[in-house]
Amino acid sequence: MTTASATVEKPGSLRRRGFRLDFFRVLTWLASLATVVTLLWIVASILEAAFPAIQKTGLTFFTNSVWDSNREKFGALPFLIGTALSSLIALCLALPLGVAIAIFLSENFLAAPIRHTIRFVVELLAAIPSVVYGLWGIAVVIPLVQKWGNLLAQALGFIPLFTGPVFGNSMLTASLVLALMVLPTITAISRTALVAVPKTLREGSYAVGATRWETIFGVLLPTAAPGIVAATILAFGRAMGETMAVAMLIGNSPRLTWSLLSPAGTLAGLLANQFPEASGIQVSALMYAALALVLLTLLVNMIGEAVLRRAQKSIKGIQ
């Protein structure tokens, strides 16, 4: 008679019952390691290629506003600001709209089939290729911005944000199209967060006499808030990395301006435009910019993930 093994299996161990090396576990461990190693490898390669530029410019890369590859002066500030600003404006436009759609889809204002259709259509927006958004932006948004921008500049031209001359290819155009591109992300995750609010909370709120809107704004949104914040942060990460559509719409200007109606530039657009023909120290400087973008996007995504996980944990407690 054999006695059962008394060894307790440690979680994540490669051996089954402290005994033989389990092939399946080794395989899955290798797969997980491969993803982590690939990420580190990418960052390491970019760092290595960027090293000459890092030595040459150091931290002034982030504070200088002149990018002149001819004269070997590399200051990425206009592109950093362009990236951050276009993403922020896109978020400001997409967030209220996205949360509103999410609320609408999580409540039963309309019959279920219609809600499913709307949800499907919003997710289809995410499936449209980026370059198609760019083309649509050129055909539709640019003429609109030129027309309304002229009116805006005439009326509110004294505010630095809206001074002319008005360009069709400007920060505003790119931000508008970016807002449309991040809308599906915000809507989908916010809807999930709202639907995940336990029924007991909803019913409890109605039980104490709150109206539907009081419930939505007083109970559901605050409970789903961490999820919505996570959605926002992930959408922000996506907007920052968007290349093609933005490069076609933003005007690719390396100059720092206050006006939203002037052309601007983003880090991703800078890389897409200048990398193919770059040589020498310019390649290194562009790699430095790429490093900045990667680290920024990684940071934003990590924060988003952390907030989302915390949100899920806090909801689990309520039953």
Place this chain on the structure above:
Amino acid sequence: MRKLSLKVLLSLFCTSLVASSAMAATQLQGAGATFPAPLYQRWIAEFGKLNPDIQINYQGIGSGAGIKQFTQGLVSFGASDAAMTDEEIGKVKQGVVLVPATAGSIVLAYNLPGVESLRLSREAYVGIFLGKVAKWSDPIIAKANPGVKLPDLPITVCTRSDGSGTNFVFTQHLSAVSPEFKDKVGKGTTVTWPTGVAGKGNDGVTALIKQAPGAIGYVEYGYAVNNKLTFAELENKAGQFVKATPESGAATLSTTQFAPGLLRGWPEDPDGKDNYPIATFTWLLLYKTGNDKTKLDALKKFVTYGLADGQKFANDLGYIPLPAEVVTKAKDALNTIQ
């Protein structure tokens, strides 16, 4: 059952033999400038009809990328609007032969509804691209255009956002005619323009010009003609306003001085009454030594075709046919390849 599978195997084997013999055609791979790409594609199509056993593939990835791939030995031939600098030639162990293949002018296309012809003096067009002349109604522009009603629109300068041979040639010309431009912006495949919006590629700039009333930008002559853009007459060194035509471009090209031993040179600011001031050759980059025999024969055949019959297509597609003496020099250079 076993006999059947044997027959199947045998027939598969025979088909694969036939298929592989059909694939024994000589294959040439080229990459480089986007400017001459339409012409090269036309050459490849026509040449392929006459020589079906030679398959050529050309990718317009940009002059800089073309030079990089050529240096790394990834292609059979390269193409570049900016030829190659001595430094770049030094990096190619097999040696380089530069063969001018075709040429083109760079025009300043504009979008001014109602203005069919425009004359830009040197002062005007340099000022526009420096950002000093900001409105179409500026007297500097009006001076050369008596009787033309210029609208009071702001000037939207459209430039290239990517590095390119077109940038190189245009900034080279502007640097040659204006010390202030040379100081502030300089010449190069990628420069930082003091004003305006930027688009990717000749087609990007064309799109920008078409979208904005009051826009002006620099594009290759072929692009302007094919997209029906209006472009300006420019003042040349002799003080004449010349429109870009194949003749005025050819006149400029024939003044080009080539560097000794190398078919490389640019007419930066040509003399002559009828010369259009901005024109350039574009080059094919070939390895001087170490070529595979069959591929070399195919390549020589193709380039000879391009230099001879291929020049016929130049006019239709918006390029300038090579002057006769340049063709002779190019053929001589081709013969030095081993």
